[in-house]
Amino acid sequence: MSGDTQGRILLVAKETTLRGLLERLLVARGFSVVDGGTGADTVSLLGSDGPIDLVICERTGPGLDEVALFEEIRRHPDHGRVPILALPPADPECTARALEAGVSDCLAKPFHPTEFLARVERLARPATA
Template sequence: MSGDTPAKILLIATDRRLWGLLERLLVAAGYVVVDGGSGRETVALLEREGPVGLVVCERTGPGLDEVALFEEIRRDPGHGRVPILALPPADPECTVQALKAGVDEVLAKPFHPNDLLDRVHRLAGSGRA
């Protein structure tokens, strides 16, 4: 991302309270946040939104589970290399599944907001306009 264009982040979280908290945190850090919807909606949204700097995924909800979503993004020639940050529960099996599906980073819940921002900055760029 260029230094004067904020990174666009596709944010996926079924817990709307968590989604709102994450959105406020990311916007305050200078990012543009797009609601990733759930499952298949996310894949379609990637097509409509054009390039995104990062996909952050907590839970996808009905339609397509997280691992299937990660695998589908990785198979897509247009979006296959978009960085993905997974936010699974603190369960080693969830972490292993996410990494096998091709995510770039895993940050298990619960996490500190600064840990999230550190990973986002590293994966998507500073996002500061």
């Protein structure tokens, strides 16, 4: 793979170890990663410093649950169409709630890095590609 950046990903994860692992996988694959922290500032980060090609959300921190975050992103006038990959626990109800809130795809934990990267690459292709 060339040194070109494939796209910018906003990564939201409550668990710092998982966030670090996902970031390393994404950077190794050529993506630029914006740290969305635990979700509180995610929507404000969507438009800052250039477009975001994909939002990946594992879990948010206190004060904002994942479904509220997904709904807030979808209501945003400029960024409501950005793809969202949710990483819910292996619970059909969590997956259903995320899909109902408008996410583009769900990948239940635990997951294999190969499947994670395949879904990311499918969702994060820049619109100009």
